[in-house]
Amino acid sequence: MSVGVQGLYHPHTTMDISAVNALPYEDFVNIFGNVVEKCPIITAAVWSMRPFASLSALEAAISEFIDALPESGKEGILRCHPDLASRDLHGGTLTRESREEQARAGLDALSSAEASRMAQLNVEYKERFKFPFVICARMNDKANILRQLSERCGNERAAERARGIEEVKKICRLRLQGLVLTDAPNKL
């Protein structure tokens, strides 16, 4: 294992679920602490629910923990996310996961027109909802992200809070799949 930015461990190989279940909580939090961006408290809490029968069971435990939070807690999770394509992307202050996801969607290589449109819409969104726009960057390209950011600015706050949390769960699923072997298809 190697220690990455933010002090999180990044195993070189994916683990199977029994290896995950055998982890003491310190290692579990070090490895999985950022599956929900900057919310290691979620990881630390779900450790109590092990053993997990499968990767999907671990994912479901995280999802249920999030769903049980009050609306303020869900907004708190959204507020832990960095703005997409913000100046931080070049400044190196993002978590490794977030930087890689944004780069994969092409957000590190926007034209200046795209960058200022994105910045302007991010401000508009945050002024309206008081939390940042969150979308699973790995499932979208930059054109799609800009379009959705613009469209979602017109939503109601409760709908947008729920939508942001859905996106957090998609980001979480992809981050987990990078760390744990996916369940064998013949077991599903």
Ligand SMILES: NC(=O)N[C@H]1NC(=O)NC1=O
């Ligand atoms: N604001 C926002 O959506 N941030 C995130 N999206 C994503 O895929 N990774 C992130 O950090």
